[in-house]
Amino acid sequence: MPEQDDWEREFDHRWANSAEHKEPSARARMLAARWKENPPEPAPFRADPDPVPRRSSWVSTVVVLGCVAAVIVLLGYAQMRSPY
Template sequence: MSERDDEEREFDLKWADGAEHKEPSARARMLAARWKDNPPGPVPFRADPEPRRARRRSPGRAPGRSSWVSTALVFGCVAAVIVLLGYINFRGSA
C-alpha cells in the first residue's frame, strides 16, 4: 500500500470512530425486536451449581479392589518382563 492509502484509511477510521450515532449490530437489533414483545426473565449472574451425583464404579472393576492394587500389578508385570528378558539374554550369551 502506498503512504497515501494509509493516510486515507486512518482518516476513515478516525471519522467512523468519532461518529455520534453508531448503528447497533444485527444481533442487537434482532434481540431488541424479540424482547420488545417477549422480554427475558431475570437471570442470576451465576447459576446455582447442580448437586453432584455419586460416582458410579466402572462395570469392569472388581468390588473392593483399590487403585493401588492395579498399579502394583502393572509394576509387577513390568518387573517380570525385565527379569525374563535378562534371563534370556544371559542364557543366549553363554
C-alpha cells in the same frame, strides 16, 4: 503516493470512531426485537442449571488410591514378566 492516500482514507478509524451515532450490531437488533415482545426471565450470573449432588470426599479418595494401587500392580506384573 495517491495509493497510500486512498488506503488511509479507506481505513480511517479515527473518523469512524468519532461518529455521533453508532448503529448496533445485527445480533443486538435481533435480540432487541425479540425481547420487545417476549422479555427474558431474570437469571443469576453463571447460575448452575441443576445442582449436582456432591460425592463424599471418601469416595474420591478411594477411587484415587484404587487407581494408584492398580498402576503399581500392573507395573510390578509387567516387570516380573519381562525377561531383562
